[in-house]
Amino acid sequence: MKILVCMKQVPQKDAPLKLNEAGTWIREEVSYEVNEPDAYALEEALRQKEKHTGEVVVITSGPARSQQVLREALAKGADRAIHLEDDAFVGLDAFNTAKAFAAAIKDEQFDLIFTGLQSDDYGFAQTGVILAELLGWAHATIIMQIEKTEAGIRVKRELEAGYFQYVDMPTPAVLTIQSGINKLRYATLIGIKNAKNKPMRKVAMAEVASAIGPNLQKIERLYVPQKSKQTQLLEGSPGEIAKKLVDKLRNELRAI
Amino acid sequence: MADTILVVVEQQQGKLNRASWETIAAGQTIAAATGWALEAAVVGASIGEVAVEVAGKKLAKVYAIDAVVLGAYTPDAFAVALKQLVEAIQPKLVIMPHTYQVRDFAPKLAASLGRSLISDCIAFRKDDTSGQLLFTRQMFQGKFAADVTFQSEAPWFATFQNGSFRGDHAEDGAAPAPVEAFAVTIADGVVRNKPEAWFKEAKAAVDLTQAEIIVAIGRGIKEEKNIAIAQALADALGGEVAASRPICDNGWLPMDRQVGSSGQTVAPKVYIALGISGAIQHVVGMKGARAIIAINKDAEAPIFEIADYAVVGNLFDIVPPLTEEVKKARAGA
Ligand SMILES: Cc1cc2nc3c(=O)[nH]c(=O)nc-3n(C[C@H](O)[C@H](O)[C@H](O)COP(=O)(O)OP(=O)(O)OC[C@H]3O[C@@H](n4cnc5c(N)ncnc54)[C@H](O)[C@@H]3O)c2cc1C
Ligand SMILES: Nc1ncnc2c1ncn2[C@@H]1O[C@H](COP(=O)(O)O)[C@@H](O)[C@H]1O
Numbered sequence: 001m002k003i004l005v006c007m008k009q010v011p012q013k014d015a016p017l018k019l020n021e022a023g024t025w026i027r028e029e030v031s032y033e034v035n036e037p038d039a040y041a042l043e044e045a046l047r048q049k050e051k052h053t054g055e056v057v058v059i060t061s062g063p064a065r066s067q068q069v070l071r072e073a074l075a076k077g078a079d080r081a082i083h084l085e086d087d088a089f090v091g092l093d094a095f096n097t098a099k100a101f102a103a104a105i106k107d108e109q110f111d112l113i114f115t116g117l118q119s120d121d122y123g124f125a126q127t128g129v130i131l132a133e134l135l136g137w138a139h140a141t142i143i144m145q146i147e148k149t150e151a152g153i154r155v156k157r158e159l160e161a162g163y164f165q166y167v168d169m170p171t172p173a174v175l176t177i178q179s180g181i182n183k184l185r186y187a188t189l190i191g192i193k194n195a196k197n198k199p200m201r202k203v204a205m206a207e208v209a210s211a212i213g214p215n216l217q218k219i220e221r222l223y224v225p226q227k228s229k230q231t232q233l234l235e236g237s238p239g240e241i242a243k244k245l246v247d248k249l250r251n252e253l254r255a256i
Numbered sequence: 257m258a259d260t261i262l263v264v265v266e267q268q269q270g271k272l273n274r275a276s277w278e279t280i281a282a283g284q285t286i287a288a289a290t291g292w293a294l295e296a297a298v299v300g301a302s303i304g305e306v307a308v309e310v311a312g313k314k315l316a317k318v319y320a321i322d323a324v325v326l327g328a329y330t331p332d333a334f335a336v337a338l339k340q341l342v343e344a345i346q347p348k349l350v351i352m353p354h355t356y357q358v359r360d361f362a363p364k365l366a367a368s369l370g371r372s373l374i375s376d377c378i379a380f381r382k383d384d385t386s387g388q389l390l391f392t393r394q395m396f397q398g399k400f401a402a403d404v405t406f407q408s409e410a411p412w413f414a415t416f417q418n419g420s421f422r423g424d425h426a427e428d429g430a431a432p433a434p435v436e437a438f439a440v441t442i443a444d445g446v447v448r449n450k451p452e453a454w455f456k457e458a459k460a461a462v463d464l465t466q467a468e469i470i471v472a473i474g475r476g477i478k479e480e481k482n483i484a485i486a487q488a489l490a491d492a493l494g495g496e497v498a499a500s501r502p503i504c505d506n507g508w509l510p511m512d513r514q515v516g517s518s519g520q521t522v523a524p525k526v527y528i529a530l531g532i533s534g535a536i537q538h539v540v541g542m543k544g545a546r547a548i549i550a551i552n553k554d555a556e557a558p559i560f561e562i563a564d565y566a567v568v569g570n571l572f573d574i575v576p577p578l579t580e581e582v583k584k585a586r587a588g589a
Contacts, residue, residue: 011396013397013475013533014554016554016556017396017399017400019400026396026400036502093372094363094373095366095367095372098367120396120397121395121396122395123375123376123393123394123395123396123397124363124375124376125359125363125375125376126363126373126375129331129359129360129361129363129364129367130363130364130367132364133335133363133364133367133368134367138332138448138449139331139364140331140360140449141356141359141360142356142359142360158356158518159356159454160355160356160517160518161518161520161521162456162457162460162511162518162519162520163454163455163456164454164455164456164457165451165452165453165454165455166451166452167449167450167451167452168449168450168452169448169449169450170448178518179501179502179505180501180502180504180505183507214407215407216371216372216406216407216408217372217374217404217405217406217407217408218404218405218407219395219402219403219404220388220390220402220403220404220405221402221403222395222400222401222402223400223401223402223403224399224400224401224556225394225398225400225401225558225561227560227561228561228562229561229562229563229564230564231560231563231564231565231566232564232565232566233566233567233568234565234566234567235568238569238573238574238577239577241567241569241574241577241578242574242577242578242580242581243581245549245565245567245578245581246578246581246582246584246585248549248565249493249526249582249585250585252547253525253526253546253547254525255468255469255493255525255526256493256582256585256586
């Protein structure tokens with residue numbers, strides 16, 4: 001099976017984020033990491049390859065810094081990487097990101113494309129589904145299990161409130177992967193060493209520019225959300241806070 | 257043609273998803289701000305009764321897209337059917353609840369028309385001076401909110417997160433809205449996925465919905481062995497331990513202890529969130545708690561937006577003395 005995995009670099013979960021002056025985006029000088037479900041998507045691709053042989057290719061779009069996610073993926077066992085490298089990729093909406101990916105892989109033949117189910121920064125939950133539509137492929141979202149079958153694949157979709165569902169579908173297909181589908185591996189030292197010699201194709205904005213258009217949606221303003229609740233802030237030493245909390249639990253909440 | 261807003265409601269096996277009422281309420285709010293007419297669409301097989309139920313709300317019309325191939329949900333059939341309706345009636349705006357099902361087909365539907373979907377909105381506002389329609393959505397896992405506008409020609413597509421509007425605010429109509437059947441053609445071979453019936457994994461061993469006090473842990477607990485710290489507090493309070501998704505993904509606690517959109521929805525008397533950031537998918541499962549106590553070392557964590565009592569600090573410093581104080585209070589009481 002030949003599998004493409006879309007992996008995005010996003011600000012680290014714990015990174016303190018600040019708004020830029022215009023209030024339209026964050027200040028970029030933060031630490032970054034792999035978007036969480038994308039790490040699970042890569043792991044799943046590597047496991048499928050180990051079972052059925054094939055190739056795992058990883059793709060990202062973003063500035064030079066985002067090459068890091070590809071390097072890590074190569075170190076974990078991906079075979080090669082594609083980097084759509086330009087600062088401007090950060091500002092694309094999901095439709096354009098999907099169009100850029102479709103253009104960048106037009107000469108490839110994948111059986112499956114995995115994306116994460118949504119990104120931690122934009123949180124569109126759209127890129128994979130749009131990519132499937134652009135390619136004319138079947139798709140399924142929020143996937144927790146994948147098995148190869150005679151005719152294609154059988155996947156387990158997560159549904160709301162603890163429900164699941166199996167779906168049989170043909171390939172090629174796009175699947176959006178949910179966190180927790182598998183257990184992540186760590187890169188080994190030998191893997192990290194080998195990664196240096198694996199192919200990394202760079203795609204410049206100019207190569208895909210004709211495939212994309214103006215963004216169809218725009219962030220007018222990014223801001224810290226207003227509080228909707230009256231919150232009591234409890235301060236002091238840990239011992240004092242503990243006493244205050246017990247006082248609240250006993251006298252205001254009647255929980256003790 | 258008059259400008260219209262189309263609300264696509266969601267039903268499963270003849271039962272309306274409650275989020276549908278919220279989306280109708282959202283549609284009524286937007287209709288009031290824009291002066292546009294409001295219509296609804298019901299999609300599925302044998303949906304006559306659902307369409308009539310929806311038609312009780314203040315709507316100009318309800319379209320019933322009733323076809324056997326729409327009985328078991330597939331993204332192919334739903335996107336094609338709704339594309340035909342949207343092309344026929346040309347609404348300005350199409351809104352839907354941000355359910356798992358809508359997430360599965362709405363981006364495809366919008367893209368198939370060359371249009372944009374603003375997903376997972378939590379509010380709508382019309383700017384009085386510019387006249388712009390602003391759709392508010394969370395970004396960066398709830399750390400920021402963004403006001404987003406459409407830059408393309410209509411039809412525009414938007415989905416609303418659960419709880420953004422109140423379903424009980426959806427106004428009834430003076431008289432039932434007319435229900436109109438809309439026939440779609442879905443050719444053989446269009447539908448590629450073969451879905452099976454829904455199922456639940458093994459029955460939950462704990463019923464968190466019955467717990468009066470819940471001590472919930474998130475990734476801030478750092479290591480599996482630290483769960484004992486939270487367990488001790490829960491034991492002292494006579495409560496249950498619950499968790500955010502990453503804790504269950506790691507296998508540190510069983511899935512039935514997970515709170516959130518893909519876990520349990522709980523409404524205890526007290527919910528103590530330890531090292532949980534407050535992502536929307538977690539919050540939808542616990543915001544109904546009567547009181548929320550949050551302990552988080554990041555003063556800007558979104559959990560503090562919904563907390564009644566906030567402690568900015570290291571949970572490892574605060575929880576052990578808290579457990580001791582609780583024990584003392586109980587022994588003395
Ligand atoms: C479709 C979908 C469904 C989902 N369903 C669910 C669901 O049902 N339930 C769910 O929970 N999530 C769900 N998620 C995941 C959700 O988006 C978040 O990723 C998740 O809730 C984050 O968990 P967390 O708060 O534990 O971790 P993080 O977001 O990593 O937050 C950890 C927090 O701990 C704090 N912290 C760290 N160390 C300390 C310390 N020493 N003391 C105090 N605080 C500390 C940090 O400041 C941070 O705020 C779903 C996501 C998607 C896309
Ligand atoms: N710039 C990007 N680079 C690589 N993958 C991306 C990018 N943007 C989106 N994706 C993929 O699409 C998924 C969904 O993203 P989104 O639609 O933004 O929620 C992510 O989990 C990634 O797998």
